[in-house]
Structures are given as C-alpha cells and as structure tokens.
Amino acid sequence: MDSLDVKQKKINKEYQDYANSLSPKSKVFKNCMMAFIVGGLICTIGQLINNLAKIYYGMNKEEASTITSITLIFIAALLTGLGLYEKIGKRAGAGSIVPITGFSNSIVAPAMEHKREGYVLGVGAKLFSIAGPVLVYGISTSVIVGLINYFFVK
Amino acid sequence: MSKHRMGGQTLYLTQNPPKIISRASIVGKKEGEGPLAEYFDKIIEDDLWGEKSWEKAERRMLIETAELTLRKAKMEPRDINYLFGGDLLDQIVTATFAARSLGIPFYGLYGACSSMTQTMSLAAPLIDGGYADNVLCVTSSHFCSAERQFRYPLEMGVQRPPTAQWTVTGAGGVLLSSDGKGPCITHVTTGKVIDFGIKDTNYMGAAMAPAAADTIRAHFEDTGRGPNDYDLIVTGDLAKYGRKLTIDLLKKDGYDIEDRFIDCGCEIFYESQDVHAGASGCACSAVVLAGYLLRKMEDGEINRILMASTGALHSIITSQQGDSIPGIAHAVAIEKKG
Amino acid sequence: MDYIKAFITGGVICIIGQILIDKTNLTPARILVCFVTAGAILTALGIYDPIVEFGGAGATVPLPGFGYALAKGAIKGVKELGVLGAFTGGVTATAGGITAAIVFGYLAAVLFDPKEKS
Known part of the structure; x- marks a missing residue:
C-alpha cells in the first residue's frame, strides 16, 4: 500500500510539474508596469487631495490623511457601483488592489452582488467578506504594537 | 456476469x-x-x-x-x-x-x-x-x-x-x-474519479485532463476500438492546456488522438473574446453537443463521435482546506446508423 | 515634487503586490491582509515612518498605510491613556476611513446593481 502511494505521488509530481510547465507565465513585467502606473496615479491623486486639504482648509497632517482616505474610498465605491472599477482592475492588477481604493472595492463588490439575498445577511454581512479579515488582522496587530509599546518601550 | x-x-x-x-x-x-x-x-x-x-x-x-x-x-x-x-x-x-x-x-x-x-x-x-x-x-x-x-x-x-x-x-x-430518427448512443463508458494532485482552482483543465485521458483509454481498452474508429473525439471543458495534457497523457498509453480531438471549451469562443484558456461549465459541452456536434451529424459531416464531458468535483470548502481537485469524465459513443 | 515622490512610492508598493500575485499563489484577500499587517509591524519597528516622510500619500494611500495609521494610533494611545490606549488608539486614528468604507460601501451596494461581464 505504501509503495503504491509512493509511486502515485511520483506520478502526481511529474504530472504537476509538466502541467505547470505548459501554463504560460503571467506577463510579470507588463503587469508590474501597469500596477506601478495605476497605483502611482491613485497615490498622486491622494497627494493632491491631501495638499488641498492642508492648504485650503488648514488641516493638520492626520486630518488631511483621513479626508484623503474618505475621498478615495468614496470615489472607489462609486466606480465599483458603476461597474468601472473591475475594468480598471483587470488591467492594473495590484495597482488597484493595494491602494485604499481596493479596500473600498472589496467592500462594495460582494455586498452589491448579495443584495438579492436580503439587506441584513446579504448586503450587511457580505460587506466584510473580504474586508473583514483586513480589519481583524490590522486592528489586532495595532493592539499588539500598542501593548508592546506599553510594556517594553519607555 | x-x-x-x-x-x-x-x-x-x-x-x-x-x-x-x-x-x-x-x-x-x-x-x-x-x-x-x-x-x-x-x-x-x-x-x-x-x-x-x-x-x-x-x-x-x-x-x-x-x-x-x-x-x-x-x-x-x-x-x-x-x-x-x-x-x-x-x-x-x-x-x-x-x-x-x-x-x-x-x-x-x-x-x-x-x-x-x-x-x-x-x-x-x-x-x-x-x-x-x-x-x-x-x-x-x-x-x-x-x-x-x-x-x-x-x-x-x-x-x-x-x-x-x-x-x-x-x-x-x-x-x-426508443423510437424515432436520430443518431444512436451505442456505448457508455463510466469514468472513475481521478486526482493527480492539482490544487490550483484557476487551472481546472490540468485537474480534469487525467480523468479525461483515463476514461478515453478505458473506452478503447474495453471496446477494442481506437482513435481511428471515430470521426471526432470530444471532451467537455479542458480548454487549451488541458487539451494538450490529455493528448500527451494518451500518447503515453499508446493512443494518438491529436488529429481528431476537439475540446468544447476551445470551440465556443474566439481567442479575441478574452476568455484566457477557454470555456468551462456544464453548459459548455451541453450546448456544443446539442447545437453544433449533433447538427454536424445530421448534415452527414461526421458519423461517429466519442463524447466525454469533464468535471472538476471540488467545492470551495475542500479547496480552502487544502484538498486537491478530483476530476471525472464520462464518455458516450454516438453513431449515425443507416 | 511631492507628487512625483507619491507616484513613485505608491507605484513601488503596488509592484511588490503585483509580484506577490504573479509569483506566489496568494489570493488578493490574503495580500490585503499581509500588507496591512506588514504596515503595522514596519511602523512599530520604525521603518515605515521614513517611507511616509518621503512618499507622503504614496505611502499612506496603499494598504500598508492603513496598517501604519493603526499602529501609529495605538502607540499614541498608549502614550496618552496607558494600556487602554492600546485598545482605543488604532481604531480612533482610522475611524474616518473605516466609517467611510462602511457607509459609502453600503450606499453603493444598495444603489447599484452588478453589471454583466464580457
């Protein structure tokens, strides 16, 4: 029985390696360029909002940063609703996933789609199907960072 | 018996x-x-x-x-x-x-x-x-x-x-x-669940190809037939890379089907339609068979086909738990008589 | 000048994300989680501050910036409130973004329907 398993494992391994060798590699360089340009552009828009908030509304660094996040989240939610964010994401890859706008997209997309299952367990619950883990790990890490600071850093 | x-x-x-x-x-x-x-x-x-x-x-x-x-x-x-x-x-x-x-x-x-x-x-x-x-x-x-x-x-x-x-x-x-006019189903070859350990749910063709190859090989061995007995050998939705893998797996068993082998997943869309490797889904082999292949048989362009729809039998849960994707393929031989 | 810095910093962070997507089998959801966590840890180690100093929005808009804001808030909270601040600081600092995501997310989901894809 064991020897059969070993033999089958070998066949599987050979097959998997061959299957992987057939599959074309994603065009990493081209994808990276697109991610760089789109991601960079989103951040530049963020910088613009940030500067406007500081100059025209006299906001401090934290406030300007918050209003930037809120504005970008709003824009991304709107674009997702209009069906445009997915079109950007198809080309930009990480360029539109990694910025805060991608977080917003990941909230709207599942919630919108599950509307037909109701407003509580459809929209309400699915808002966090992808963004929930981000909050769980982000907030938990911040608590640990805070506690370490409290106990070990003077 | x-x-x-x-x-x-x-x-x-x-x-x-x-x-x-x-x-x-x-x-x-x-x-x-x-x-x-x-x-x-x-x-x-x-x-x-x-x-x-x-x-x-x-x-x-x-x-x-x-x-x-x-x-x-x-x-x-x-x-x-x-x-x-x-x-x-x-x-x-x-x-x-x-x-x-x-x-x-x-x-x-x-x-x-x-x-x-x-x-x-x-x-x-x-x-x-x-x-x-x-x-x-x-x-x-x-x-x-x-x-x-x-x-x-x-x-x-x-x-x-x-x-x-x-x-x-x-x-x-x-x-x-039982009665009427139309091509007949002459043989039914039931597939086994085959799993060569592919886990990537974005590479279904590779997960299902071993099952397709296994069922087609079993059909040839059971019936004593070979690729030349069919005008077309058709699989369900292996797409571009799965099709290639099936050809290669069957070559190892001594069957060369390449010149008469089509996959429904490669037929239904143009490459320019941005579907990546090809098509999939229950409807893929269903509409290609019911729409295209049986029409070609009516027109007399092909007379005998081996049709094997292919399936990937995983669920979201099994994939998230790290299980590989089991595949299956069932073949029916369809023949125009008279 | 700060626009160019923001563009480059943000772009480079996205390139790291793209390489992770193409070269590993990490799903987008996992990448988001990793980036936020990494941002918080790098902040605690004092590495992310200089990046923010240089890149501005280029460092705060990508998700590591969310982790940065959370960790910064927690550290600040500890300074002001002691151990309680570790629990209130992070979310306080990011309350605007989280609330906006929930409210705008809900509104967009209710007002729009998903489009068919081709």
Missing part, C-alpha cells in the same frame, strides 16, 4: 440503442458572439434575461431549453418517462427547480461540468433495457451565478491568470428515445 458489459467500465447497448431524436440549446450574449453562434437555437440578449437574479435567469434558460427540446419532437412533458438534469449551483437548484415546473419524474445529478454525458450515460441504458421510452437530459450553467459561487464577486477588480477559464452561460438538452 452481465451480458451487456464490455471490460471494466463500458456498457454496450445492443438491444434497442437509444436515439437522440431532439436537441436544443440556449446561450448567453457572449457565446452568441462566438464562432458557433449560428448553431444555437436562441441567444439571450443579456445575462439577467429580465429576471430578478442570475440564478433565476439560469433556471429559465434550463426550463425553456427543456420545453424547446420537447416541442421539436412534438412531445409533451407527460410523454417523458424521466428527466435527468444537473448544474453547478449548490444543491443543483437550477435542475431541481426546473423539474418542479416541468412535472416530469426527475433525477437530479451532480457531476459538475461532466453533467451532460453523465445524464446521458444513465438515460441510455434505461431505454436500451426497455425501462423507458423517452428520457430528457438537460444541463445548464451561468457565468455570473457560477463566478460568484466559486470565485470572486463580479465587480471585484482582480486579474484572471492565463490558465483561467470562462464559464459558459447557457443550457443544452437532448431527448433520448
């Missing part, structure tokens, strides 16, 4: 081989822009088809396909002994809800994308053995309902890797009968 078996996995239907007397297919808009558009009975104008949800739209496609198949044969639901149906959604709700409207005695079958030949494999011996006169086989899939069940929400801005496949929106049906 049963009289009607050949080898380990094949049935030989000799008493009254069932004839495919009627066929129908309905497809989505994107499929209607593909190379096989002219072969389908109906192309719906948008993915929602005026319904409230994609699931309801898929259900309506399945019901209308079933009704159309019957209408073409001038039959009513009460003339049908059994309805065999399957689809991709959890608890095969499309097929069951369609059966609720049709009112035909029903078996719901889950074989993922292998459903089309799975239903035919079970319907054919019932007719050959004299247990049924008319059996209707229908399957469906819908890009939007499948995508959100198996992958990401549609509006999520994610990239699809080159090996990803596009689920066909559509429904296909065939009516098998």
Whole structure:
C-alpha cells in the first residue's frame, strides 16, 4: 500500500510539474508596469487631495490623511457601483488592489452582488467578506504594537 | 456476469440503442458572439434575461431549453418517462427547480461540468433495457451565478491568470428515445474519479485532463476500438492546456488522438473574446453537443463521435482546506446508423 | 515634487503586490491582509515612518498605510491613556476611513446593481 502511494505521488509530481510547465507565465513585467502606473496615479491623486486639504482648509497632517482616505474610498465605491472599477482592475492588477481604493472595492463588490439575498445577511454581512479579515488582522496587530509599546518601550 | 458489459467500465447497448431524436440549446450574449453562434437555437440578449437574479435567469434558460427540446419532437412533458438534469449551483437548484415546473419524474445529478454525458450515460441504458421510452437530459450553467459561487464577486477588480477559464452561460438538452430518427448512443463508458494532485482552482483543465485521458483509454481498452474508429473525439471543458495534457497523457498509453480531438471549451469562443484558456461549465459541452456536434451529424459531416464531458468535483470548502481537485469524465459513443 | 515622490512610492508598493500575485499563489484577500499587517509591524519597528516622510500619500494611500495609521494610533494611545490606549488608539486614528468604507460601501451596494461581464 505504501509503495503504491509512493509511486502515485511520483506520478502526481511529474504530472504537476509538466502541467505547470505548459501554463504560460503571467506577463510579470507588463503587469508590474501597469500596477506601478495605476497605483502611482491613485497615490498622486491622494497627494493632491491631501495638499488641498492642508492648504485650503488648514488641516493638520492626520486630518488631511483621513479626508484623503474618505475621498478615495468614496470615489472607489462609486466606480465599483458603476461597474468601472473591475475594468480598471483587470488591467492594473495590484495597482488597484493595494491602494485604499481596493479596500473600498472589496467592500462594495460582494455586498452589491448579495443584495438579492436580503439587506441584513446579504448586503450587511457580505460587506466584510473580504474586508473583514483586513480589519481583524490590522486592528489586532495595532493592539499588539500598542501593548508592546506599553510594556517594553519607555 | 452481465451480458451487456464490455471490460471494466463500458456498457454496450445492443438491444434497442437509444436515439437522440431532439436537441436544443440556449446561450448567453457572449457565446452568441462566438464562432458557433449560428448553431444555437436562441441567444439571450443579456445575462439577467429580465429576471430578478442570475440564478433565476439560469433556471429559465434550463426550463425553456427543456420545453424547446420537447416541442421539436412534438412531445409533451407527460410523454417523458424521466428527466435527468444537473448544474453547478449548490444543491443543483437550477435542475431541481426546473423539474418542479416541468412535472416530469426527475433525477437530479451532480457531476459538475461532466453533467451532460453523465445524464446521458444513465438515460441510455434505461431505454436500451426497455425501462423507458423517452428520457430528457438537460444541463445548464451561468457565468455570473457560477463566478460568484466559486470565485470572486463580479465587480471585484482582480486579474484572471492565463490558465483561467470562462464559464459558459447557457443550457443544452437532448431527448433520448426508443423510437424515432436520430443518431444512436451505442456505448457508455463510466469514468472513475481521478486526482493527480492539482490544487490550483484557476487551472481546472490540468485537474480534469487525467480523468479525461483515463476514461478515453478505458473506452478503447474495453471496446477494442481506437482513435481511428471515430470521426471526432470530444471532451467537455479542458480548454487549451488541458487539451494538450490529455493528448500527451494518451500518447503515453499508446493512443494518438491529436488529429481528431476537439475540446468544447476551445470551440465556443474566439481567442479575441478574452476568455484566457477557454470555456468551462456544464453548459459548455451541453450546448456544443446539442447545437453544433449533433447538427454536424445530421448534415452527414461526421458519423461517429466519442463524447466525454469533464468535471472538476471540488467545492470551495475542500479547496480552502487544502484538498486537491478530483476530476471525472464520462464518455458516450454516438453513431449515425443507416 | 511631492507628487512625483507619491507616484513613485505608491507605484513601488503596488509592484511588490503585483509580484506577490504573479509569483506566489496568494489570493488578493490574503495580500490585503499581509500588507496591512506588514504596515503595522514596519511602523512599530520604525521603518515605515521614513517611507511616509518621503512618499507622503504614496505611502499612506496603499494598504500598508492603513496598517501604519493603526499602529501609529495605538502607540499614541498608549502614550496618552496607558494600556487602554492600546485598545482605543488604532481604531480612533482610522475611524474616518473605516466609517467611510462602511457607509459609502453600503450606499453603493444598495444603489447599484452588478453589471454583466464580457
């Protein structure tokens, strides 16, 4: 029985390696360029909002940063609703996933789609199907960072 | 020892081989822009088809396909002994809800994308053995309902890797009968569940290719036939890379099928339609068989085919728990007689 | 000048994400989680501050910036409130973004329907 398993494992391994060798590699360089340009552009828009908030509304660094996040989240939610964010994401890859706008997209997309299952367990619950883990790990890490600071850093 | 078996996995239907007397297919808009558009009975104008949800739209496609198949044969639901149906959604709700409207005695079958030949494999011996006169086989899939069940929400801005496949929106049906005119099902080869350890849910073709190769090889061994006995050998939805893997796996067993081997997943879309490796879904082999292949048989361009729909039998849960993707393929030999 | 810095910093962070997507089998959801966590840890180690100093929005708009804001808030909270601040600081600093995501996310989901894809 064991020897059969070993033999089958070998066949599987050979097959998997061959299957992987057939599959074309994603065009990493081209994808990276697109991610760089789109991601960079989103951040530049963020910088613009940030500067406007500081100059025209006299906001401090934290406030300007918050209003930037809120504005970008709003824009991304709107674009997702209009069906445009997915079109950007198809080309930009990480360029539109990694910025805060991608977080917003990941909230709207599942919630919108599950509307037909109701407003509580459809929209309400699915808002966090992808963004929930981000909050769980982000907030938990911040608590640990805070506690370490409290106990070990003077 | 049963009289009607050949080898380990094949049935030989000799008493009254069932004839495919009627066929129908309905497809989505994107499929209607593909190379096989002219072969389908109906192309719906948008993915929602005026319904409230994609699931309801898929259900309506399945019901209308079933009704159309019957209408073409001038039959009513009460003339049908059994309805065999399957689809991709959890608890095969499309097929069951369609059966609720049709009112035909029903078996719901889950074989993922292998459903089309799975239903035919079970319907054919019932007719050959004299247990049924008319059996209707229908399957469906819908890009939007499948995508959100198996992958990401549609509006999520994610990239699809080159090996990803596009689920066909559509429904296909065939009516098998003991009486009437049409190509016959002569052999049924039931597949085993085969798993070579592929875990990537974006590379289904590789997960299913070993099952396709295994069933085709079993069919040749059981029947003593070879690739040259068929005008076409057809698989369900292996797509570009899965097709290549199947050819290579069968070459190792000494069968060269390359010159007469097509995969429905490679036929239904143009490369320019941005579907990456090709098409998939229960409807993929169903609409290509019911729309295109059986029409080519009627026209006399091909006379004998081996049709093997292929399925990936994983669920979201098993994949998240790190299990690999088991594959299956069921083959039926279809032959034009006289 | 700060626009160019923001463009380059943000772009480079996205390139790292793209390489992770193409070269590993990490799903987008996992990448988001990793980036936020990494941002918080790098902040605690004092590495992310200079990046923010240089890149401005280029460092705060990508998700590591969310982790940065959470960790910064927690550290600040500890300074002001002691151990309680470890629990209130992070979310306080990011309350605007989280609330906006929930409210705008809910509104967009209710007002719009997903489009068919081709």
